[in-house]
């Protein structure tokens with residue numbers, strides 16, 4: 001058979017092999033796991049897409065129980081997908097030293113989690129390469145890996161929920177800082193009047209204004225002296241919710257609309273500060289509050305607070321991956337690592 005091979009067919013064979021190598025690299029398969037305070041979400045991911053229905057379980061109490069559940073999830077996927085699984089990415093709340101894969105700072109939501117040598121434990125039990133990442137970073141990286149965002153110089157991902165989280169992606173790589181805690185944008189100071197106490201113990205952090213709790217505080221301030229005839233929200237100002245505020249704003253409640261406008265102003269102050277430091281191509285806004293963002297108003301208010309040379313360039317995108325951002329982001333981090341090291345099929 002070998003004698004039948006011409007020079008040309010040899011060349012074709014080489015091309016095909018190169019194509020196959022490229023295809024294999026583009027299709028490295030990894031498990032992505034996202035550990036939150038209440039839920040653990042996981043799936044098998046290939047080329048930034050889930051290849052199975054995500055599996056979600058409740059987060060158990062205690063580090064040992066979490067590790068046991070992770071091993072079970074990975075074992076179940078391995079049974080189903082066999083050797084196709086080439087790595088595991090684990091996103092978790094808290095500060096993570098990504099060079100060792102150890103959780104070095106915990107959050108109140110995961111007591112006893114700090115100090116867990118997660119990468120070593122999971123690698124020794126599964127014999128698969130593991131990457132561990134902070135959850136906000138992983139979600140930001142996932143969103144920044146989508147096709148509409150790829151190829152940017154600097155992407156600032158901001159999660160708007162009960163707090164404000166952030167992920168900084170420069171030249172396609174996460175920027176993690178000197179002690180693995182970069183991107184804590186929720187604690188950016190946007191006032192200096194000791195006006196609002198943040199959950200971190202400091203005053204006037206961005207999230208004390210721009211996250212859910214901040215919006216409620218703004219509403220309570222604005223409802224002082226307002227009668228229920230002027231705004232139904234004034235009937236029970238002490239128990240007002242973000243849902244009620246946005247619903248009222250949608251029904252043309254003037255006070256609620258002012259609260260929503262003030263929220264956009266608070267967001268714009270933080271975003272303009274980030275623009276002055278990072279000069280990002282774009283923001284990606286994610287999290288539960290993002291559906292209430294009025295993009296044009298936010299962009300205009302941010303531009304008003306930004307110097308020439310910086311205010312012309314930035315874009316604002318809304319996140320597109322929803323609750324799968326962390327799973328996709330952290331598995332993509334493993335896939336990229338494997339592709340770089342050539343450690344793929």
Ligand SMILES: [Zn+2]
Nearest residue numbers: 187198200205
């Ligand atoms: Zn704070």
